[in-house]
């Protein structure tokens with residue numbers, strides 16, 4: 341979604357704005373721009389396309405911005421109006437210039453009124469109109485902060501803005517009312533504002549996350565906060581973030597996505613240490629926190645999430661039902677919020693969102709809270725809206741994820757829900773039973789399961805380092821299948837959510853048509869698609885579902901599909917049935933296999949994307965954090 345940076349202080353503003361916007365590129369955008377004071381006058385440079393276009397616009401005018409120490413910048417992801425230069429931010433209205441993130445719902449009404457009063461908006465955006473409202477208010481004699489506040493009162497919808505005016509040079513005024521905003525004191529004097537902490541971390545680790553309804557004013561002296569409605573001064577305290585700047589760079593990998601795939605072992609270790617109290621001897625003691633009580637007392641659990649997070653939630657359902665025998669529902673937030681859903685008394689609603697800012701997920705959390713249900717959040721971002729609005733929160737500790745396609749945030753979400761499942765199993769003294777239909781599969785105890793979970797990061801690292809040949813096999817399959825018409829990913833049980841995730845990753849970053857399917861569903865329709873131009877990725881590890889999945893493999897093989905089988909290293913039969921064989925190390929408990937399979941499907945999409953030459957880290961049309969519905 342859109343990204344905002346603002347700076348005022350002693351450092352060169354343009355540098356900070358452009359660097360900051362680069363850090364926000366991961367959010368997805370299709371135009372960009374900056375506005376800055378040069379000799380007391382506002383200059384705007386903006387362009388459709390990438391930030392480089394804006395940088396190019398600055399070439400040759402160094403005299404203009406050499407002395408710029410105050411400015412705002414924006415990356416825009418088009419919602420109202422095409423991704424053109426004209427629609428790019430910042431937008432200028434007389435002596436006022438603004439950037440905006442979010443949606444102004446009553447923009448048509450405001451536009452009609454502004455036009456009737458003689459203003460001439462130049463873009464198709466809702467955003468630009470706010471500048472005219474501020475301009476009018478200042479013309480009536482209000483100072484910049486008051487004008488921003490009174491103008492904001494006319495807006496409907498959730499959004500944030502940052503504004504400057506030539507009448508008050510050296511001042512940057514921001515409002516958060518929906519879309520997130522962070523701010524910090526520049527230790528060298530001054531202030532920096534941004535849509536999230538990443539543009540700030542290079543200068544300071546102490547970051548203040550604005551609350552909804554906060555106004556922030558940055559000047560050379562630092563920051564001041566006010567209440568949007570009353571104008572009363574507010575005290576806001578910073579949080580110290582431990583995300584180092586080198587974590588945000590590529591660290592020698594060609595793409596952030598590949599780096600983040602390789603960071604999964606470390607991210608899992610950090611997440612495990614953050615969620616569990618490993619000092620205690622009990623097998624699954626979660627660190628004492630309010631969320632653990634909510635989980636323990638839940639009569640039923642409903643997960644709400646979108647996209648990849650929804651896939652992790654689906655795995656959560658499978659694990660919690662098996663280990664803890666508690667009923668679990670998994671809901672797409674965008675559907676749930678507009679149905680008339682029924683929740684059982686005592687149900688706990690868990691919002692899962694790596695960014696913690698997904699509009700649909702947040703809307704459900706707000707709605708069910710109003711209806712009196714307890715809510716829990718699982719997110720990777722401290723200070724995110726979800727972390728503030730849910731009754732209690734658990735964090736994954738994946739660190740910043742820059743690649744738009746979720747990788748380490750997915751596996752850390754998986755780990756968190758697996759730990760919850762084990763914890764609930766122990767709390768409810770649930771029997772460890774064999775899965776339905778497989779009376780001979782011997783389940784391990786929770787204690788043993790815990791010991792196996794602790795080994796997972798090491799095993800994933802081994803897979804990625806490739807001594808067993810998993811990555812070599814993935815690479816060779818990708819090379820030979822790069823021109824295939826389309827893919828199905830099929831799996832049963834714990835492999836099914838990974839089939840969905842594998843197909844999503846491939847669509848997302850390689851732009852290849854792919855569908856994830858429950859293997860048993862193929863014959864109910866999609867098998868009609870199968871011919872020699874299709875590839876089927878069969879997730880058939882050594883688990884309770886293996887034989888049934890292999891029967892489905894035979895059905896598609898008989899119809900000519902190319903078979904990519906991901907299964908147990910020693911499964912010779914599966915190997916013989918496949919065209920491409922991806923060996924998966926064995927696990928003591930089948931519930932842990934999804935972690936290793938995830939690494940395989942992530943790498944398959946990555947390799948295919950490389951061969952297709954797509955923009956792996958910033959796939960077209962996508963945004964990292966989906967703050968509009």
Ligand code: F6R
Nearest residue numbers: 647648649693694695698745746
């Ligand atoms: C895919 C991906 C998305 C997100 C989805 C929800 O790689 O990242 O499908 O999972 O947009 O985002 P969060 O988890 O931030 O709520």
